[in-house]
Amino acid sequence: MLTGPQKRFLRKEAHGLQPIFQVGKGGVNPNMVSQISDALLARELLKVSVLQNCEVPKEEVAEMLSERTGSELVQLIGRTIILYKESHKNKQIELP
Incomplete structure (x- = not known):
């Protein structure tokens, strides 16, 4: 579970990212x-x-x-979802 300051930090980190997946008419499927x-x-x-x-x-x-996906929902803003899941093998983000 993420704390408030951690979510704020992740929102700031995600600001410059572009969505890499789109959920359309088919909804969420196992392949996605x-x-x-x-x-x-x-x-x-x-x-x-x-x-x-x-x-x-x-x-x-x-x-x-x-x-x-076993991830944490950081934010749902408009039609954009921000997800975070800590990677043990490829750690890139250090949470406060």
Whole structure:
């Protein structure tokens, strides 16, 4: 579980990142979850964009991705989800 200062730090770190995944009409599928999990192991912090044609509410998409990838939901702002998962092999971000 992330604390408030840690979430603020991660939001600041994610500010310059571009979303590398998009959730569209098909919603969240197992292939997408595995790709996001792999990306989290490599990057630790990433953004996911929820497209307007997505039939699942963005809050549910954020919750599903967080649960299924074992990551922490840092922020849901607009249609952008920020996820964080600490990588033990490829540690890049040092939390305060």
